[in-house]
Amino acid sequence: MDLKRDHWKTVWEDNADNERKTYDSMEVEEALKMVKEGHYGDYYSIWYSISERATLEQAGYVLLEVLHRDIRYLLRANCAGALIRLMNEKQIRGVDLSADRPDQNEFLEKIEKKLGELIENKKGGLHG
Secondary structure, eight states, rough: OOOOHHHHHHHHHHHHHHHHHHHHHHHHHHHHHHHHHHHSSSHHHHHHHHHHHSSSHHHHHHHHHHHHSOHHHHHHHHHHHHHHHTTOOOOOOHHHHSSSSSSHHHHHHHHHHHHHHHHHHHSTTTTT
């Protein structure tokens, strides 16, 4: 048993849990405002909080905008995961939206089109 590694993991998980509780105690709009301003936290928990509490209409375009920013890969990857969860997307993966590769813009365009369609369908649907 590697006590150093286990200790590091425990500290990380405890801090992530505490950060998540902080985000979950905020109004969704407050967490989205933080994201818009480039404040993402230290443990990637803001993305989970948003994806489990926000609506696609509230968060979709905010998350998409983050994917266009020049930020660290892990931030983009976690943001992409949140957007995919909110969209219930099955065809496009987080890595397609976040990895620095030649077809990244193509995937971003596809997800933006799907996002627009999903939001428009909700507005114009039976309950919209």
